[in-house]
Amino acid sequence: MGQSLIQISETLRDAVNKAQLIYAFNGTGKTRLSREFRLLVAPKDEEVEEETGIKVLYYNAFTEDLFYWDNDLDADVNRKLLIRPNGFTNMVLEFLKDQGLDGNIISNFQHFTSDKVTPRFNEEYTIKDENDRDITVKAYSEITFSIEGGNQESIPNIKISKAEESNLIWCVFYSLLEQVVEQLNIPEPENRSTDKFNDLKYVFIDDPVSSLDDNHLIELAVNLALIIKKSTGLKFIISTHSPLFYNVLYNELGLKSGYILNKLNDGTFELIEKKGDSNKSFSYHLFLKQIIQDAIDNNAIQKYHFTLLRNLYEKTANFLGYPRWSELLPDDKQTYYNRVIQFTSHSTLSNEVVAEPTEPEKQTVAFLLKHLTDNYNYWKEAQNVTV
Numbered sequence: 302m303g304q305s306l307i308q309i310s311e312t313l314r315d316a317v318n319k320a321q322l323i324y325a326f327n328g329t330g331k332t333r334l335s336r337e338f339r340l341l342v343a344p345k346d347e348e349v350e351e352e353t354g355i356k357v358l359y360y361n362a363f364t365e366d367l368f369y370w371d372n373d374l375d376a377d378v379n380r381k382l383l384i385r386p387n388g389f390t391n392m393v394l395e396f397l398k399d400q401g402l403d404g405n406i407i408s409n410f411q412h413f414t415s416d417k418v419t420p421r422f423n424e425e426y427t428i429k430d431e432n433d434r435d436i437t438v439k440a441y442s443e444i445t446f447s448i449e450g451g452n453q454e455s456i457p458n459i460k461i462s463k464a465e466e467s468n469l470i471w472c473v474f475y476s477l478l479e480q481v482v483e484q485l486n487i488p489e490p491e492n493r494s495t496d497k498f499n500d501l502k503y504v505f506i507d508d509p510v511s512s513l514d515d516n517h518l519i520e521l522a523v524n525l526a527l528i529i530k531k532s533t534g535l536k537f538i539i540s541t542h543s544p545l546f547y548n549v550l551y552n553e554l555g556l557k558s559g560y561i562l563n564k565l566n567d568g569t570f571e572l573i574e575k576k577g578d579s580n581k582s583f584s585y586h587l588f589l590k591q592i593i594q595d596a597i598d599n600n601a602i603q604k605y606h607f608t609l610l611r612n613l614y615e616k617t618a619n620f621l622g623y624p625r626w627s628e629l630l631p632d633d634k635q636t637y638y639n640r641v642i643q644f645t646s647h648s649t650l651s652n653e654v655v656a657e658p659t660e661p662e663k664q665t666v667a668f669l670l671k672h673l674t675d676n677y678n679y680w681k682e683a684q685n686v687t688v
Contacts, residue, residue, distance in 0.1 A: 303569030306330060309562075310338040312572065313538050314503070320529050320554050323540040323572070324547045324579065325562035330570060331540040334562065335361040335507040338538065342503055354500035355389070358481065360474045361507035368470050372460065380460045381423075382444040382469075392497055393477060394441040398422075400494070402476045403441070409472040413510070413517050414465050419449050444469070464512035471510045475525075478504065482532040505538045515545060522546050526553035544579035551578040586616040593670050602663045610666055611642045617677055631672055642669075 304312075313321055325331050342357040367390055373379040384390055397403070403422045410420055425440040448456040461469070481501065484493045493499070506525075513521060526549075529537050540562070541547050551559055558576045565571060589609050596602045611626070618626040658666075 303563075303565045303567070303571045306334050306337040306570060307341065309334060309570055309572050310341045313338060314341060316536075318536070320537045320539070320550075320556065322547060322550055322554075322556060322559040323538065323562050324544070324559065324575075325540060325542060327542045329562055329564045331507050331542070331562065332362045334540065334570075335359055335505045335538075336363065338503070338505050354497055355392070356500050357503040357505060358478070358498075358501060359505040359507070360471070360509060361505070364474065365467065365470050368466065370460065373458075378458060380445070380458045382446075382461075382466065384442050384444070386439070386442065391439070394439070396480070396495060396497060397473070397477060398441045400480050402480060405476040405479070406469075406472045409475060410465075410469050413468050413472070413513060413521075417448050418446060418459075418461060418465065420444050420446050420469060467512055468510055474509075478528060482528055482535070485535065486531070486533050501535065503536050503538065505540075507540045508542060511543065518543065518546055519549050522549035523553055526550055529554060548579040586613055586620075589613045589616070590670070590674070593666065597663075597667045597670065600663075602658055602666050604658055606666055607642055607658075607662075610669060613670075614642075614673065617673060621677065629673060629677065630669070 323331070323334075339357050339359050343355075367385045367387075368382055369385065371379075371381050371383050373381075384394060397406075406422075407420055411418065421444065422441045423438065423443040423445070426438050427435050428438060430436050445457070446459050446461050448459055481498050484495065484498060485501065487493050490496060490499055509525075510518070510521060525539075539550060541550075547559065550556075558574050559578075561573045561575055563571045563573065589612055593606055593609055593613065596606050614626040614629055618624075618629050621629075623629060
């Protein structure tokens, strides 16, 4: 029996670790977990007010939803990205404006996207509503984009891609986080430029900018690790579906363990501690290996395990540079085992698709997994070793 996301949130809240790193496949419940954690630390009835400090700062899909487009459908000219006003965004945007962080945001955005695309935050101005009443549009509540430089003339009011939009929103959050950490590192609260973050204890980051290429994703992880190491008094929870992002953060932070979040068939969840980075703990080939091994140990082998076994052989052969995965099979019966795996994993005749394999087939799965792990340098955990 697993746990609810509330129970897992309580575990994360009460942990003594400065940074907790969670890996989960997309669709497992990372965003829901970040939401439950936020509500646990700062319940809805304690929604941020202008005079109230923030207890948890979070970046997730809900953060991105605070940004939405006005595409000027009538004139198709003045396209702009709007920031939905609420207690949180009002306070954050006021802080960004006071600190003059638009330059930082723009610089970070252009670094991760293109130096030709330039975002601009609006200044405060007054407009008339339909009843001819004055409405004040707050500064930093709208963002427009233009293409600058190169051989082209300036192209104003362009609409950027979803990937670029995601990058921009992350850069807003990242610039905010940098300044918050800098302020909280000032030991005397009265010397800080704002008291809005004096009560901040937790930062929850869920899957920042998955659209980045590997080089930029590594750079982002390194920069985030630097902020975490520099901060004092804050606890960080970071969840991701990217093994690479997990791997870099794990090593940059010098962690001793991380977690995998799994969703169980009954709708509950489990948070499994894993020692070692993603290469050691849950690279996909190791994940396949563990699934097959668990089925062998529990005498629960089904026909689909032949497909997983073939996939595992393919990935191992590709990593080792073999042109064909079948070359990893036992030499004396290579053709036979190749046909067994091919037939069982690719059979399409209805009378042959039976979930429960025969006992010899089960023994074949166990034998071929053992052959692969024994002969191709899979790491094996030492037995009876006290750590």
